[in-house]
Amino acid sequence: MNQKEFMQLVSPFKDKVFRLAKRLLVSTEEAEDATQEVLVKLWKKNENLDEYKNVEAVAMTMTKNYCLDQLKSKRASNLTIVHSNFTDREASLQQKVEDNDTWKWVQKIINDLPEQQKLIVQMRDIEEMEFEEISKVLEMNEQAVRTALSRARKMIREKMTNTHSYGIG
Numbered sequence: 132m133n134q135k136e137f138m139q140l141v142s143p144f145k146d147k148v149f150r151l152a153k154r155l156l157v158s159t160e161e162a163e164d165a166t167q168e169v170l171v172k173l174w175k176k177n178e179n180l181d182e183y184k185n186v187e188a189v190a191m192t193m194t195k196n197y198c199l200d201q202l203k204s205k206r207a208s209n210l211t212i213v214h215s216n217f218t219d220r221e222a223s224l225q226q227k228v229e230d231n232d233t234w235k236w237v238q239k240i241i242n243d244l245p246e247q248q249k250l251i252v253q254m255r256d257i258e259e260m261e262f263e264e265i266s267k268v269l270e271m272n273e274q275a276v277r278t279a280l281s282r283a284r285k286m287i288r289e290k291m292t293n294t295h296s297y298g299i300g
Contacts, residue, residue: 132177140180141170144187147258148194154253155198165201169193185267191260192268195250233291240290248283255280 132140148169153162169190173180183189241249250269254260255276266273 132180137174137177137180140186141173141190144190145170147187148190150258151191151194151253152198154257155195155250156201161201165194165197168197185264188264188267191254191264192270195268236291236294237287240287244283244286248279248286251276251280252283252287 145166149162149166152165152169153159156162156165172193173186173190180186241252244252247269251265254265254268255262260268262273262276265271266276269276271279
């Protein structure tokens with residue numbers, strides 16, 4: 132496989148790899164490094180990529196594993212999981228303030244979820260990956276992914292309801 136063929140193969144999902152890395156590592160620079168590492172690893176395997184049924188799933192798995200390794204390393208001890216892709220469409224200032232506040236609460240709640248549930252929420256609700264893909268990336272049973280997502284969403288919903296009902300979470 133030559134460089135042009137490789138770029139055609141990875142172009143459709145390289146941004147997805149970056150977004151997952153950014154979600155896990157927070158830092159744009161760290162996410163760029165992670166994306167580059169994954170693409171280099173894929174390039175080194177370029178002669179064997181035809182053996183994989185879904186190269187995107189392989190790339191996402193590699194990204195997840197690389198990022199988790201970085202988070203476990205000493206130099207990444209100050210990183211936290213955060214999501215900041217929230218944008219609003221021409222809402223009033225009041226609505227923007229309320230939406231921003233709500234999103235901060237959702238971020239805080241997601242950060243408090245167990246690691247596996249955080250990843251599943253990221254992949255399903257933010258990256259819009261299919262359950263089959265998520266189960267392959269996380270090496271889990273598809274039903275277990277659905278159950279974990281359901282529990283994570285339930286916890287988010289309950290904590291948001293409590294926050295809005297009582298004013299403080």
